[in-house]
Structures are given as structure tokens and as C-alpha cells.
Amino acid sequence: MSNTLRGEVLRSFKAIHKVRKDVFKGDIRALAEGRKKINEEYKKHKHVDNDESIQELVNYAKAVEHELRHCVIQAREVSPGVYQAEIREDIPKLDNVTFNEDCCNNVENSSVKGSTKCR
Template identity: 50%
Template sequence: MNQLRQSVLQSFKKLHRTRLKVFAGDEKALLAARNKINEEYSKNKHVQDEEAIKTMIKFGEDVERELRTQIIQAKEIKPGVFKARITDDTLKLDNIPFNESAILDEEPNQRRPCCQSEQQNKQPT
């Protein structure tokens, strides 16, 4: 259990370090993230089940990765012009231009069947 406790503390500290990097200069976001991290860890400090703790550690690691790679700070430097702070960790994808010919010509009020109704129709009765 001592090793598990150490993993929980490492996860907690890593989330806080990531919070400091991601929201640098934004006091409101820094405080909100700090409160949320502390609240979630405090809420679950009574948990004794090792599998549940491991699951929560994994969830904390996933949240840390999302914060580090998906969050971008943008600041308006003049009306309509923003400066984004993109880090080396920020996930960057190829920008694919919009293609109007890819849009299907359908009547706006025409209902399309959902995948669940299609599956129900395929099941033997």
C-alpha cells in the first residue's frame, strides 16, 4: 500500500505542476484548477480498494496528459487579434481545408435513421 500511496502523491504533484505550466499568468484558471484537483483528491482519500485507487491514478494521468496536450491559452492583443501560447507538448494536427462539395445535399427537415434503429432492424425477430 505504501507504493500505491506514493503513486497517488506523484499523480497529485504532477497534476499541480502541469496546472502551473498550462495556466501560467491566468490567476483565475490557476485557482480554479487548484481547487478542483484538491477537491477530487480529498473526496477520494477514504478509498481503500487497490483496484479503484489504480483506476483513479490512471484517470489522473489521463487528465494531466489532456491538460498538457490539449489546452491552449489565447490572449487578445488587439481587437479581433489573439496570441496563442502553444507549447512543445501541445498536440498539433494537420489543418484540412473545408470542402463544400463534401456536404450532402439533403432537405433540412429530412430525418436520417440513427445507427441504433439500423441495428434493431438487422436483428432477427
């Protein structure tokens, strides 16, 4: 393995651990399980020596890091049945569409289901 590729592997290892700390901040169990899983995966592939395979694994690690950073949120139970979501700044936020109850009632009452267009 070239030094450049070795550096990429180490950077991906550090980056995925860093995102683990950010995503699961304050959750001791998730932090420990995440550390364990990441270390297992890197150790499992420690003996791969084909440069193309190593590059594929590095790309996979980057995809996992992106998924954790941009798609995983933490929710904590603050009281029975009530949860508070911890949404970080790097989580993409989408525009919400206002629910229109009248639209649903019109569809239920129409003789041909789906014939009423509502937005």
C-alpha cells in the first residue's frame, strides 16, 4: 500500500470516529458501540492489500461518514412518551407542506377516489 493510500485510510478512520462523537454526543452506550463497530470493520479489512479494494473501502467509509453526519439525529425521552430531537446544523432541513384537512375530507366524500386534486 502506498503512503498516500495509507494516509487516506488513517484520515477516513479519524473522520468517522470524529463524526461518531458529534452524532452520538452524550449517549455513552451509542458512543461505545459505535467505536467498537468502527474498529471491528477496520480490523476486519486490515489485511487487504489490493490498492483498488482499499480505495473502495475508503470511499465506503466516506459514504458512511456522510450518512451519519447528514441523516442521523438523536432523540431523547424527556418524559414518558415525549421525545426531544437533537437536530444539528449539518442536518438538511426541508420545507414543510401545510396539512390541509379539508382536502382529505373532499377526497373521502368524492364519488371517484383520487379525482380531487389538492395541494
